[in-house]
Amino acid sequence: MKIKVQRHNTETQVSDIIEYEVDLVNPTLLEGLNYIKTQDDSSLSYTAGCRSGVCGSCAMRVNGTEELACAYKLSDDDLIEPLKNLPVLRDLIVDTNKMMQYNLMAKAWSSDNNENISVSQEQSESNELQSDCILCGACFSACPVYEVNDAFIGPFALTRSWKYVADVREQDTQEKIEVIQTNGIWDCTLCNECVPVCPQGIAPKQDISMLRGKAGIMGFMDPNFSTSFGGGFGSPSFDGSPNFNSF
Ligand code: SF4
Ligand code: SF4
Ligand code: FES
Numbered sequence: 034m035k036i037k038v039q040r041h042n043t044e045t046q047v048s049d050i051i052e053y054e055v056d057l058v059n060p061t062l063l064e065g066l067n068y069i070k071t072q073d074d075s076s077l078s079y080t081a082g083c084r085s086g087v088c089g090s091c092a093m094r095v096n097g098t099e100e101l102a103c104a105y106k107l108s109d110d111d112l113i114e115p116l117k118n119l120p121v122l123r124d125l126i127v128d129t130n131k132m133m134q135y136n137l138m139a140k141a142w143s144s145d146n147n148e149n150i151s152v153s154q155e156q157s158e159s160n161e162l163q164s165d166c167i168l169c170g171a172c173f174s175a176c177p178v179y180e181v182n183d184a185f186i187g188p189f190a191l192t193r194s195w196k197y198v199a200d201v202r203e204q205d206t207q208e209k210i211e212v213i214q215t216n217g218i219w220d221c222t223l224c225n226e227c228v229p230v231c232p233q234g235i236a237p238k239q240d241i242s243m244l245r246g247k248a249g250i251m252g253f254m255d256p257n258f259s260t261s262f263g264g265g266f267g268s269p270s271f272d273g274s275p276n277f278n279s280f
Pocket of ligand 1: 188228
């Protein structure tokens with residue numbers, strides 16, 4: 034079969050689509066790339082590790098959709114491109130530092146955990162799924178908001194934020210909700226593009242909706258909504274109670 038691969042040379046800043054022949058039966062994309070690298074063009078660059086869908090390092094786009102190269106079965110005429118919304122270092126290798134920086138901005142970690150609070154089985158299972166994230170970046174790549182707002186904290190960090198905000202032992206949820214007000218939960222269009230591409234079945238859109246609900250309960254609201262009505266984050270309504278804006 035023949036496949037097309039987008040090549041990118043960082044020194045010259047030139048990108049090209051190159052066609053390669055893959056002489057294998059029913060290969061995965063990763064096997065196809067390994068074939069090209071060993072049989073045809075040793076300069077082709079990509080990342081991979083576990084070869085079994087665990088490490089998250091081989092995410093790339095096939096015909097415009099995010100896939101793990103080690104899990105995707107190649108078809109004739111497939112177009113292989115690097116993840117979107119992240120700087121391309123070379124060919125199919127992207128720099129994921131940006132999504133890690135947004136994770137830092139969102140303070141998406143356990144910061145003040147009261148271990149004396151007991152967690153029920155149900156509570157523990159409710160945010161277990163987010164722990165399965167393999168940092169592949171597929172959700173970040175699929176998000177269309179980056180076309181208009183490069184500072185969007187994004188699905189990767191926000192779904193992790195929900196994991197800690199939802200943890201009943203976490204004492205610092207106010208701060209975690211505050212830091213995702215700007216370029217965060219209200220900038221998501223709830224388009225769902227990040228959900229089907231996650232190889233772990235995590236649903237960032239759903240977690241962002243949960244964060245919005247939690248923010249509403251704390252008195253925060255969509256800044257677009259508050260601007261239209263002359264209020265601000267968590268500004269009190271006329272009867273003195275916090276404004277809520279649940280979706
Ligand atoms: S649901 Fe929100 S975070 Fe997910 S892709 Fe759409 S805009 Fe981005
Ligand atoms: S949430 Fe899913 S798609 Fe996003 S980085 Fe984690 S595993 Fe990848
Ligand atoms: S090589 Fe580890 S997920 Fe594909």
